[in-house]
Amino acid sequence: MRRPSIFLREGIPTAIRPDGTLDRTHAPDISTERKRELYVAMLRTRVIDGRLERLQRQGRIGFHIGSLGEEASILGSAMAMGAQDWIFPCYREFGALLSRGFPLQSYVDNMFANANDIVKGRQMPDHYTSRAHRFGSVSSPIGTQISQAVGFAWAAKLKRDPITVAVYFGDGATSSHDFHTGLNFAGVYGAPVLFLCRNNQWAISLPSNEQTASQNFAEKASSYGVAAKRCDGNDVLATYHTITEALGYIQREKKPMMIEMLTYRMGGHSTSDDPRAYRVDDEVDRWAKTDPLVRMRRHLEHLGGWNETDESEAKQAVEQELSQCIERAEAAPPPELDTMFDDVYQTRPPHLQQQASQLIHGPRAVDPHLR
Amino acid sequence: MLEEMRLDENIVLMGEEVGYYQGAYKVTQGLLEEFGSDRVVDTPIAEAGFAGIGIGAAMVGLRPIIEFMTWNFSFVAFDQIVQNAAKLYQMSAGQLQVPIVFRGPNGAAKQVSSQHSHAVEAFYTHVPGLWVCAPATPRDAKGLLKAAIRDNNPVIFLEGETLYGIKGEVPEVEEDEIIPIGKAAVAREGTDATIVTWGSPYYTSLAAAERLAGAGIECEIIDMRSLRPLDMETVLQSVRKTNRCVVVHEHWPYAGPGAEIVDGIQRDAMDHLDAPILRVTGQDVPMPYATNLEENVLPTEARVEEAVKQVCYRQ
Numbered sequence: 001m002r003r004p005s006i007f008l009r010e011g012i013p014t015a016i017r018p019d020g021t022l023d024r025t026h027a028p029d030i031s032t033e034r035k036r037e038l039y040v041a042m043l044r045t046r047v048i049d050g051r052l053e054r055l056q057r058q059g060r061i062g063f064h065i066g067s068l069g070e071e072a073s074i075l076g077s078a079m080a081m082g083a084q085d086w087i088f089p090c091y092r093e094f095g096a097l098l099s100r101g102f103p104l105q106s107y108v109d110n111m112f113a114n115a116n117d118i119v120k121g122r123q124m125p126d127h128y129t130s131r132a133h134r135f136g137s138v139s140s141p142i143g144t145q146i147s148q149a150v151g152f153a154w155a156a157k158l159k160r161d162p163i164t165v166a167v168y169f170g171d172g173a174t175s176s177h178d179f180h181t182g183l184n185f186a187g188v189y190g191a192p193v194l195f196l197c198r199n200n201q202w203a204i205s206l207p208s209n210e211q212t213a214s215q216n217f218a219e220k221a222s223s224y225g226v227a228a229k230r231c232d233g234n235d236v237l238a239t240y241h242t243i244t245e246a247l248g249y250i251q252r253e254k255k256p257m258m259i260e261m262l263t264y265r266m267g268g269h270s271t272s273d274d275p276r277a278y279r280v281d282d283e284v285d286r287w288a289k290t291d292p293l294v295r296m297r298r299h300l301e302h303l304g305g306w307n308e309t310d311e312s313e314a315k316q317a318v319e320q321e322l323s324q325c326i327e328r329a330e331a332a333p334p335p336e337l338d339t340m341f342d343d344v345y346q347t348r349p350p351h352l353q354q355q356a357s358q359l360i361h362g363p364r365a366v367d368p369h370l371r
Numbered sequence: 372m373l374e375e376m377r378l379d380e381n382i383v384l385m386g387e388e389v390g391y392y393q394g395a396y397k398v399t400q401g402l403l404e405e406f407g408s409d410r411v412v413d414t415p416i417a418e419a420g421f422a423g424i425g426i427g428a429a430m431v432g433l434r435p436i437i438e439f440m441t442w443n444f445s446f447v448a449f450d451q452i453v454q455n456a457a458k459l460y461q462m463s464a465g466q467l468q469v470p471i472v473f474r475g476p477n478g479a480a481k482q483v484s485s486q487h488s489h490a491v492e493a494f495y496t497h498v499p500g501l502w503v504c505a506p507a508t509p510r511d512a513k514g515l516l517k518a519a520i521r522d523n524n525p526v527i528f529l530e531g532e533t534l535y536g537i538k539g540e541v542p543e544v545e546e547d548e549i550i551p552i553g554k555a556a557v558a559r560e561g562t563d564a565t566i567v568t569w570g571s572p573y574y575t576s577l578a579a580a581e582r583l584a585g586a587g588i589e590c591e592i593i594d595m596r597s598l599r600p601l602d603m604e605t606v607l608q609s610v611r612k613t614n615r616c617v618v619v620h621e622h623w624p625y626a627g628p629g630a631e632i633v634d635g636i637q638r639d640a641m642d643h644l645d646a647p648i649l650r651v652t653g654q655d656v657p658m659p660y661a662t663n664l665e666e667n668v669l670p671t672e673a674r675v676e677e678a679v680k681q682v683c684y685r686q
């Protein structure tokens with residue numbers, strides 16, 4: 001049984017017109033070079049997504065959760081942030097992490113959970129953390145990052161640290177209690193949080209119109225006294241522009257803000273999902289026409305800042321880099337057995353020392369009276 | 372569920388992905404089509420929300436089955452289950468009944484790591500007012516689920532996430548077989564040692580028992596099937612016969628039904644024991660993802676085999 005997602009997009013401004021020209025009122029004032037960087041970051045994300053999906057199909061990695069079709073919302077927002085700002089991710093934002101300079105090799109090591117993995121083989125693929133890149137931990141239970149981001153921002157405010165904390169979540173997560181708690185506390189405490197609702201119109205098989213009876217997700221924020229706007233999440237320049245303005249508002253007014261980025265999940269929920277079972281094809285076809293990469297490329301071409309050679313060179317560069325990373329990641333050894341007992345506590349307590357020793361030397365080695 | 376829903380139109384099913392998606396593990400296949408969206412309800416992502424909705428609906432006579440996509444996400448609804456479903460009958464002195472079943476996949480699947488791999492029985496068996504079932508075989512899953520749906524108390528129903536693929540005979544509709552809540556089964560008879568287990572590690576234990584038989588050790592396997600109430604009588608009978616016992620479970624070692632069973636044996640069969648009771652459990656760490664680590668966190672055949680040899684004082 002299949003059904004569509006019926007969600008309104010009226011009144012959402014776009015920056016890039018269908019012919020590639022720009023509506024300057026909704027576009028950021030940035031150089032062509034910066035625009036190329038935005039496009040290349042989106043392209044890189046898409047190429048990586050494609051390859052990881054293939055690796056999963058081949059059984060070389062266990063899982064991937066991608067961002068096909070949502071690249072503009074992710075990169076347009078992440079790249080508008082300052083280096084000092086923190087990001088609390090949902091789980092589709094590997095592109096945002098990479099755009100902060102996180103090495104591709106580290107990301108791929110995480111996919112393979114090898115000994116070089118930054119989280120030591122403990123987490124599922126796409127569940128990374130990088131404090132050095134001011135990027136919080138990916139949390140599987142929906143929504144928990146939202147209230148945590150508010151607490152993080154509130155503490156930063158108390159310490160007079162002039163940062164903004166951006167937190168990503170999906171349309172589905174707006175039903176979680178952490179969403180409501182987060183907005184409420186952020187409003188009351190004036191926490192410098194940028195709530196980023198990546199409305200891709202589906203929560204696995206549940207369409208947005210069954211997730212909420214609200215007209216849109218942004219309007220939920222107003223009941224908590226939090227300012228909110230919607231933007232075209234498939235238009236990287238409109239997104240970049242909206243986020244830049246929101247960041248200005250948050251620091252100027254010392255108040256939180258929410259942005260609903262309207263986009264569309266072109267692929268399955270994850271590699272474990274086939275959406276053809278529950279959603280209608282013409283909806284996907286319709287959204288394919290608003291592909292964020294196609295739109296931005298058209299704009300760059302209009303500016304004379306991109307051509308076919310650039311495109312194939314950029315793709316090839318990512319493919320090559322990826323191949324090397326995958327080769328190294330596959331060749332790396334798995335994490336040492338003993339490491340599973342690390343970091344449960346800051347120092348390993350006696351009962352875990354005992355378990356480790358039993359696991360590694362056998363149960364009889366430590367319990368002499370049972371010999 | 373299908374059979375019970377045909378019998379009683381007060382039964383409704385709620386949860387994420389239960390309708391159009393037909394269940395994350397296709398458990399609810401065909402139900403939306405047959406019963407419609409009033410009785411098979413796709414919910415927004417708010418476990419506390421739909422657990423509370425279910426509890427409220429149960430008070431006025433519906434018999435909700437609440438599916439958690441996995442039990443890992445039930446923690447969001449912990450307050451509703453522990454503070455409300457379990458106690459409303461007691462707090463209202465019997466005025467408000469909550470005939471509800473909370474069910475879904477439990478325990479580690481392959482490689483789903485720290486936040487997706489909980490064996491939650493230790494949390495829920497702790498709570499008076501709840502029954503807890505953890506079947507291992509298809510036949511028990513069917514018969515116990517029917518019992519749970521017909522029971523007027525709130526029931527926690529734990530389906531081993533790795534067991535959905537297990538095939539086995541189940542009785543026909545007409546037989547209407549009910550497996551009573553709180554009754555263990557002797558799944559394998561033996562004379563030398565008792566293995567007490569439930570859920571996924573039941574299969575690990577069976578395999579270990581076959582290997583041990585090759586070494587001349589005959590294990591009796593008790594499949595608990597329900598964890599609250601605990602059928603200690605069946606366990607004690609077996610231990611009094613074999614004089615040795617190993618308890619095998621997936622949940623963390625600290626407290627929980629595994630420790631509870633050991634306590635019951637030491638109290639009521641102390642004089643029959645020829646060796647300290649051993650437990651084979653999940654390691655006391657959040658579940659890692661890497662295959663080599665995960666394999667060593669879960670109870671393995673080798674660890675069960677070794678523990679049985681230890682209680683038999685064999686090398």
Ligand SMILES: Cc1ncc(C[n+]2csc(CCOP(=O)(O)OP(=O)(O)O)c2C)c(N)n1
Nearest residue numbers: 140141142170171172173202203204416444
């Ligand atoms: C508490 C909880 N319940 C259920 C799930 C299962 N789940 C994982 S992703 C998802 C859908 C989320 O949808 P949305 O918030 O729109 O994000 P999207 O995946 O579309 O980016 C669900 C229900 C979960 N991870 N956590």
Ligand SMILES: [Mg+2]
Nearest residue numbers: 170171202203
């Ligand atoms: Mg979504």
